[in-house]
Amino acid sequence: MNSFDSARRDFLQLLGGTACAAWLTANWPALLSAAEHAHQAAKSDHPTLEVFTADQAREVEALTACIIPSGETAGAREAGVVYFIDRALKTFYSDALPIYQKGLDAAQKTTAELFPGVPRFSAATEEQKLKIFTHIAEESERQKDGPRRLAPGGSQDFFQTLRVHTIFGFLVDPEGGGNRDYAGWKAIGRDPSHSFSPPFGFYDKDYPGWQPVSGETEKK
Amino acid sequence: MSRPTVTYKPSDEVDFVIIGSGAAGGVLAKELSINGFRVVVLEQGEYLREKDFTHDETKVFIQSQLTNKVNTHPITFRKSADETARKQQAVLYGSCVGGSSVHFTANFWRFHEIDFKEHSKVGDIPGANFADWPISYADLEPYYTKVEWEIGVSGLAGASPFDPPRSKPYPMPPLPVKGNGVVFERACQKLGYHAFPAPMAILSQPRPGRSACMNCGFCLGFGCEVGAKSTSLSSVIPMAEKTGRCEIRPNCYVHRIETDKNGRAIGAVYFDAQRNTHLQKAKAVILSANGAETPRLLLLSASNQFPAGLANSSGYVGKNFMPNSNALAFGVFDEPLNDYKGPAVSRIMQDFYELDPKLGLYGGGGLDARFDFTPVSFVLNGLPPGTPKWGAGFKQAIAHNFTRTMQIFCHGTSLPVESNSFSLDPDVKDAYGLPALRMTFRDHPNDLKMMEWMKDRALEILEAAGAKTKWGPPIQEQQFAVHLLGTCRMGNDPKTSVINADHRTHDVKNLFLCDGSSLVTSGRGQPTMTIQALAYRAADRITALAKRGEILA
Numbered sequence: 001m002n003s004f005d006s007a008r009r010d011f012l013q014l015l016g017g018t019a020c021a022a023w024l025t026a027n028w029p030a031l032l033s034a035a036e037h038a039h040q041a042a043k044s045d046h047p048t049l050e051v052f053t054a055d056q057a058r059e060v061e062a063l064t065a066c067i068i069p070s071g072e073t074a075g076a077r078e079a080g081v082v083y084f085i086d087r088a089l090k091t092f093y094s095d096a097l098p099i100y101q102k103g104l105d106a107a108q109k110t111t112a113e114l115f116p117g118v119p120r121f122s123a124a125t126e127e128q129k130l131k132i133f134t135h136i137a138e139e140s141e142r143q144k145d146g147p148r149r150l151a152p153g154g155s156q157d158f159f160q161t162l163r164v165h166t167i168f169g170f171l172v173d174p175e176g177g178g179n180r181d182y183a184g185w186k187a188i189g190r191d192p193s194h195s196f197s198p199p200f201g202f203y204d205k206d207y208p209g210w211q212p213v214s215g216e217t218e219k220k
Numbered sequence: 221m222s223r224p225t226v227t228y229k230p231s232d233e234v235d236f237v238i239i240g241s242g243a244a245g246g247v248l249a250k251e252l253s254i255n256g257f258r259v260v261v262l263e264q265g266e267y268l269r270e271k272d273f274t275h276d277e278t279k280v281f282i283q284s285q286l287t288n289k290v291n292t293h294p295i296t297f298r299k300s301a302d303e304t305a306r307k308q309q310a311v312l313y314g315s316c317v318g319g320s321s322v323h324f325t326a327n328f329w330r331f332h333e334i335d336f337k338e339h340s341k342v343g344d345i346p347g348a349n350f351a352d353w354p355i356s357y358a359d360l361e362p363y364y365t366k367v368e369w370e371i372g373v374s375g376l377a378g379a380s381p382f383d384p385p386r387s388k389p390y391p392m393p394p395l396p397v398k399g400n401g402v403v404f405e406r407a408c409q410k411l412g413y414h415a416f417p418a419p420m421a422i423l424s425q426p427r428p429g430r431s432a433c434m435n436c437g438f439c440l441g442f443g444c445e446v447g448a449k450s451t452s453l454s455s456v457i458p459m460a461e462k463t464g465r466c467e468i469r470p471n472c473y474v475h476r477i478e479t480d481k482n483g484r485a486i487g488a489v490y491f492d493a494q495r496n497t498h499l500q501k502a503k504a505v506i507l508s509a510n511g512a513e514t515p516r517l518l519l520l521s522a523s524n525q526f527p528a529g530l531a532n533s534s535g536y537v538g539k540n541f542m543p544n545s546n547a548l549a550f551g552v553f554d555e556p557l558n559d560y561k562g563p564a565v566s567r568i569m570q571d572f573y574e575l576d577p578k579l580g581l582y583g584g585g586g587l588d589a590r591f592d593f594t595p596v597s598f599v600l601n602g603l604p605p606g607t608p609k610w611g612a613g614f615k616q617a618i619a620h621n622f623t624r625t626m627q628i629f630c631h632g633t634s635l636p637v638e639s640n641s642f643s644l645d646p647d648v649k650d651a652y653g654l655p656a657l658r659m660t661f662r663d664h665p666n667d668l669k670m671m672e673w674m675k676d677r678a679l680e681i682l683e684a685a686g687a688k689t690k691w692g693p694p695i696q697e698q699q700f701a702v703h704l705l706g707t708c709r710m711g712n713d714p715k716t717s718v719i720n721a722d723h724r725t726h727d728v729k730n731l732f733l734c735d736g737s738s739l740v741t742s743g744r745g746q747p748t749m750t751i752q753a754l755a756y757r758a759a760d761r762i763t764a765l766a767k768r769g770e771i772l773a
Contacts, residue, residue, distance in 0.1 A: 067610040073619065092283050130611075137610060163610060164600065168278065171595035176276040187615070188622040190560055190595055195434035198396035201558035201623070207402050210379065210394075213414055 047080065051089040051097065055120075057082050059104055062122035064166045066133040074183035076166050084169030084178030096161055103158025110135055225461050225468070230487075230498040234258040235772055236762075237488050237502035239474045239517065242319020243748050244735045244755040245508035246452025247367075250459045251759030253466035257766070260467050260500055261460075262490055264509075265315035267470035268322075270454075273443030277596050280441055286323045288315045292651035296658045297699055305645055310659040312702050313510050316443075317470055318453030320510065320702070321748065325440045325564050325592060326421040326449055328373050329746040330364050330753075332384045333357040334574055338583075338741060345582055347664055348635040349540055353740045354712045354721040355757075357384055363753035368419075371455040371752070372427055375419030382414070382570045392425045394418070394566070395433060399557030400626035401567035404589030407685035413571045418588060421450035421748070422563050430454055435562040440592040469500075475654055477505055477521040477530055477731065485530075485731045491652060503772040504730040506723075506762070508755070511541070511704030511736035512642045516657050518708070519644050531725035531733070536718050537708055538642040541661060542634035542742035543701035545585070547671040549628045549678035550602065551687030556623040559591030565629075572674065573744055581670045585632030585744045587678055591625065598622055604691055628681060630674035631745025635664040636706050663697050671695045703747055708737035722761040723754070730771050734758045 049057050064076035064085075076082075089097050111121045111132050118124045121132060140159035169178035171185065179185060182192040199205040228234055235257035238245045245261055253259045268286070279285045288295075288311070296305035314320035334341065336353040344350060361384075367373065369391045377389035394417035397405075401415075408415035422439070426432045430447035439449065447454040460466040471493040478486050478499060487501040507514045515538035521530040529537050568588040575584040593602050599618050602625055608614040640662065644655035675692045682690040711717025714726035719738060725731045734755050736747055743750060765771050 068615050069612055071612070071615070073615075075615065088278070092278060133610070167599045168596055171599060172277050173275040173594075175274055176278040185595060188595060188619050189556065189558075190622060191558075195436055196561040197435065198398075198562070200396075200435075200561040201399040202555035203399040203402045203553070203557055204397055207397055210376065210397070210405070210417055212379070213409060213412075 047083045049083070049086050051086050052082070056100075056104060057086065058122050059107065059120060060085060060100070060162075062129065063107065063133070063162060064169070066129060067163055067166045068170050073187040075187075076170055078180070079170045079178060079183040080180035081166050081169030081178060083180075084172065084176070085165050087177045088165065088168075093165070096165075099156060099158055099161050103162065106158060107132070107136060226464050226466065228258070228260055228467050228500075230500045233487075233501040233503060234260050235503050235766070236260075236506055237262060237500050237504075238506045238508055239488055240264075240319060240508040240510065240513070240735065241317045241457065241468055242314055242452055242508065242510065242735070243321045243751045244758075245506075246318065246321070246456045246460070247752050247755035248506055248508060248734060248759050248762075249466050249468070250456035251756060252763065253460045253463040255759070255763045256465070257763075258465050259460070260469060260502065262472040262474050262488055262500060263317050263319075263468060263470045264473050264513075265317065265470060267317045267468065268443065268453075270443070270445050270447055273445045275436070275438045275442060275594075277594055280323075281597075284315075286314060286316050286441075286443055288313050294648055294650060294656045296645045296648050296656055298658070298660050299662045299697070301639060301660060305648075305658045305660070307648060308699065310661075310700055311512050311657065311704065312700070313512065313704065316453075317457065317468055318443075318451045321421075321451040322443045322449075322453055323441050324748060325590075327565055327568075327588065327746045328375075328419045328421040328749045329568075329586065329744070330384055330386075330419075331357065331360075331743040331750045332382070332573060335741050335743045336360075342577075342582060345635060345666065347637060348666075349638045350636060351709070351711060351716065351740055354710055360750070360753050360757060361385065361387060363756040364749065366756050367749060367752045371421060371450040372423045372430070373419055373421050373450065373749075374424040376417045379416035380414060380570055382573050390419065392423065395420055395422060395424050395563055396435070396566065398559050398562050398566040398589075398591070399553075400559050400589040400591055401565075403553065403557075403626070403685040403687075404567045404569075404628070404681065407681045408569050410684045411681065413569050413681075415567045415569045415589075418565045418568045420563055420565065423448045423450065429458070433563060437560045437562060438594065439563050441594075473652065474509070474517060475520055475652065477507070477517065479521075479523065479525065479530065479728065481525075483525055483728060485728055495652070504732065504762075504766075506732045506734060508733075508735045511707045511739075512657055512659070514733055514735055514737045515642045515707045516644065520654060526727070531708075531718055531727045531731060533727050534715055534718060536716065539638050539640070540636035540706045540709055541640040541642060541659070541701075542636055542703070542705040542739070543661070543698055544634050544703045544705070544742050544745045544747070545632040545663065545667040545671045545698075546745065547630040547632075547675040547678065547692065547695055549630075549675055549682055549692040550604070550690060551626055551628075551682035551685065552604065552621055552689040553624045553626070553685075553687055557591070557626055558623050559626055560593070560595070560622070564590045564592040570744075572677065575670070575673075579673065581673060582635065582666050583633030583670055583744070585630055585670070585674055586746075587674070587681070588629050588631070590627050590629050592627070592629075595622065598625070602627075604689055628678035630671060630678055632667065632670055632674060633744055634667055634705070634742040636709075636741070637662075637664050642707055659701070661698065661701070668695055668697070703736065703742070703745070705736045705739045705742050705747055708733050709740050710738050711740065722765065723758040724765070732758065732762060
């Protein structure tokens with residue numbers, strides 16, 4: 001049983017009224033179908049690149065893996081973040097493409113300056129990558145400022161843009177084209193189910209129910 | 221779900237054309253059509269249904285699926301009149317059928333008695349344009365109750381000793397408590413405060429055609445896929461359409477209210493999706509376009525007869541803008557709260573609703589325990605200061621903190637300041653060549669001081685709750701608003717208000733305004749419940765006037 005079957009089963013259990021059941025019968029298959037389609041697209045074994053060349057994608061993937069590295073749990077690489085970014089640059093983040101073009105050139109230049117003889121960032125050792133990426137991030141810190149923003153459209157800075165896009169690609173609902181197989185959600189402890197029942201966590205599992213503050217029932 | 225509907229031509233003179241289908245417009249559409257009137261609702265955004273809603277943050281936040289689109293409808297901001305405003309997303313509002321009620325958190329507080337008569341009690345405040353309402357809490361109480369029962373609000377009556385009087389309990393029990401609610405409640409008990417189950421416009425029990433909440437956790441910013449959130453879309457609009465007298469017409473950008481030589485409104489001029497212009501004729505016009513777009517539309521409707529803008533003889537259209545003040549505190553706990561499950565809020569407290577004047581602060585507020593992040597927004601905005609921005613330390617922090625973090629959100633008063641306003645930008649145009657919305661705003665110093673005080677209390681509660689790490693972002697002057705209040709205020713004096721207690725404009729007898737712009741004070745946050753209660757009351761008043769032949773003749 002896949003996670004959508006499980007969600008559907010859980011969801012059905014929440015229903016009480018006949019009218020609701022009728023509504024669900026009419027609408028849930030459509031919801032399920034749309035979600036499954038996106039889910040399947042996101043977890044395709046053969047995702048394709050539409051904007052990046054294979055060489056560019058290799059570099060972007062290596063850079064995203066510095067932001068969220070692989071380890072005991074999945075990182076940006078396993079979550080397919082580079083494919084999220086590629087799709088985003090084709091569609092809703094298309095205005096960020098020049099930032100990537102300049103950023104990749106700059107990363108190449110930094111790699112050559114710090115480690116002459118290393119042909120490209122992705123070919124560097126892990127230790128070298130750390131030094132190169134530290135340089136890129138520190139350079140960005142020196143130049144940036146302004147309020148934190150959810151939408152990354154405003155920043156022209158490569159590190160800031162890449163960081164926000166990597167976070168999106170790692171943690172967005174898979175319908176958005178990232179977070180392959182919920183790798184990102186699993187890494188942060190987010191249950192991929194679509195519906196939940198209480199108790200939700202540690203602190204509410206033994207909650208006895210709401211009671212008024214003792215001895216203070218009078219109106220203030 | 222198929223819904224019975226009716227279609228009118230723009231040339232059909234309907235009884236009412238309502239601009240906006242949100243919290244107020246939806247209620248007015250339902251009430252007036254049930255009362256036998258022919259109604260057209262013109263909505264700027266799309267007609268999305270439950271099946272169109274998604275948890276995809278790229279669609280919702282990046283592509284503004286549910287909200288105003290600044291690429292075609294730019295907004296400018298400045299702090300004071302001597303500055304040139306610059307383009308900035310200063311305002312966020314719903315732009316789809318159901319308006320902001322579709323994406324809101326669904327916190328659903330009544331205002332208290334003090335909110336309606338605070339000026340009389342406190343007196344003038346330097347720098348503020350403070351006034352009493354022309355109506356009282358008692359006038360509005362039956363309508364608060366009607367909102368709760370008709371749209372579906374969960375809660376526990378009598379649980380707060382600070383609750384205002386009510387004529388009926390809530391129609392359904394509170395939503396399940398969350399981890400943040402439990403630790404908040406226990407900390408409040410330790411400190412002598414009174415946490416109670418949050419009243420929420422989310423169904424804890426199913427209703428015909430609507431599911432009870434399934435605790436998916438995607439409330440703030442998202443549309444509810446199962447109709448559990450009590451939006452205008454899920455509650456009153458289907459009732460309006462079922463009458464067969466109300467047409468909801470989406471993708472209509474209203475940019476002018478037309479008047480005749482006698483100064484009566486004759487209808488609303490709008491661009492359709494293909495940018496063709498139409499005049500929807502109506503015997504009366506109701507603006508429920510929100511506290512930013514309602515004044516903008518009045519200002520856009522200036523004419524030789526109304527040179528300062530329609531219904532603006534007072535000069536108050538767009539002024540006295542109040543966004544509510546707010547502050548945040550965060551706590552990280554040892555064990556998983558898992559607050560990503562369920563609606564954002566399950567416990568609130570209102571012990572600070574009316575602050576002791578000895579503190580030297582005006583107003584007050586309420587605190588709620590919440591977690592309103594998606595995984596993406598949490599990582600962008602919910603980590604403690606000093607957290608690494610990338611690498612293994614970053615990954616470790618997000619993995620540890622996501623399930624263990626909660627927020628306390630402090631909601632409070634905004635004082636009305638006349639210079640805080642919405643107006644027409646003289647330089648920036650929208651995609652249709654019309655002047656952009658310009659926001660001018662600087663918080664009253666009291667509001668900033670009060671939020672500092674509130675934030676300190678929130679941090680004390682987190683300490684008492686056992687948070688291992690806690691912090692509060694600095695209080696800053698606001699440059700972004702979602703509560704759009706007070707910009708066409710209600711009052712008895714036509715010189716100092718735009719509408720009367722019936723929501724009728726003082727200047728145009730068949731033009732009514734009802735939305736956040738009608739409010740005289742800001743309450744303590746969470747204005748949607750009051751906006752909807754006002755809409756139910758306005759519908760009664762408008763119906764009575766119409767039946768007496770005072771509007772539609």
